Amino acid sequence: MQQVFTRPASLKDVQTHFCPGCHHGTVHRLTAEALDEFDLRKKTIGVASIGCSVFLYSYFNIDVVESPHGRAPAVATGVKRARPDSFVFTYQGDGDLAAIGTAEIIHAANRGEDITVIFVNNTTYGMTGGQMAPTTLVGQKTSTSPYGRNLEKEGAPVRVTELLSNLDGVAFAARVAVNNPRNLMDAKRQIKKAFRYQVEKKGFSFVEVLAACPTNWGMSPIEANERVGGEMCDYFKLGVYKNTENL
């Protein structure tokens, strides 16, 4: 019998702690597949951030350093400068990257650090129980915006990919989603492309992945998937925002 589907070598054969319908597992898999396709597993150092993504080391069969909240791009900078031939990526959520870690992501991007950032945007702080994030949509109810995010008082959601694309140091920036097979296949293409930038030492690459958090959204996995494709994609437009080398 021909085997047509296997677990990526970069992922361990373990169960994850992720909730039903959570997209982290999917994004982990796409990231692992990209590592495998470039044969990077043995030379990769991953930087885990704070949030549901902290258990990177439990699921990826790679060397991992844990970063304080939001500081992953600075930690990755240190790792890459010390080991320029290692493959270095951070995996960060929206609370981590777009709130407490704003300075670190902007400046690592601006320096054009030769690292890749996988940014999972689910419009909420997942691990701490669904509080309002910088990416929470206007009107969205969370545990700290119980009346819905208020545009006047809390501002509009931050579009990180667009923001970073304006920096000269950024070589590649794209926003993808994993809510349906078509988007998922494109997400895989863009993550691979981002990795290729680092493999070819072409500079800083960034992929924002729109993802579902059914538990904290109070939705079923199917409803959550529909929300990603609906109001999230309406506000956070999918696409490649920067591709300096046309890889």
Place this chain on the structure above:
Amino acid sequence: MTKRLFVRGNEAICLGALEAGCRHYFGYPITPQNDIPEFMSREIPKLNGEFIQAESEVAAINMVLGAAATGVRAMTSSSSPGISLKMESVSYMAAMEVPCLIVNISRSGPGLGGIDASQGDYFQAVKGGGHGGYHIIVLAPASIQEMYDLTMLAFDLAEKYRSPAMILGDAVVGQMKEPLAPRPKPDTELIEKNWALRGTGEGEQRVIKSLYLGDGELEAHNWKLHAKYSLMKEKECRWEESHTDDAKILVTAFGSAARIAKTAVAMARDEGMKVGFLRPITLFPFPEKAFRDATLRCKKVLDIELNTGQMVEDVRLSVARDADVFFYGRPSGTGSLPTPEELFAQIKKYY
């Protein structure tokens, strides 16, 4: 290298760090330590190392974390308010057992304070300035030569114990110039870093982390760290001691305060007073036994600091039961640095 140099303390730290093999420096400007990033930005590129002026002290210490996690000798430097910002990651590195050097050319505080010599950061340095309960190695140089020598020692101790190490100085020892006799790094045994991240290669996954959620895991990890601190106390205490045999009173001080105190002690000895001197060089581990031994003979101790009393708490915990500990200090700020005559008067007062 036998040629004597005439350099600032901050430069001596850089020379010591480079001699110790440090090629990764990450920092952020703040007075009075700016000579360090300026020197490193000039010299490290010549040695094919990495210098980054980070976007903040927070980013700088996390760059150190990342670089040091791969096993290289990495450092940062700052001054008091900047050190406060770094403390979150110092706690992480203590927990993750990542060795590195942090230099605090401290300034007067609290808050923005001022830029004068101060010892207001003693508590922060030795009591675990960040959260969660931990210690780091803290060395307090009192001369430009020591700024050089102790920087090299700090890297060795950091690696030996897999712990961050700190040089605690101030504007006096940081910006003053004195002769320095550079010497090659001692042939210390290099420890194999079987924990350093490198990409798994053909080996097992390595993880550097501080999150322990499993039943009993974190307690076990903390006991392991505690055992390490006990071992440091047993093996690594360093101090300078003079005239303690016949002393009727023992003067103690660290860092720049010890320089002034030493002059006051010499003034007292010139007048025939039996005054001893004891200067802790390691603030953590604190040389408890040196104080205990000295106060088995000498029952009076005068502790002098450039603050309103911080190290004195450790002195009180260390001395023999029947010894009296007196304190003289002034909170830091422009014009508050005591003169030798002022300290001599204090010695006379308690003699």
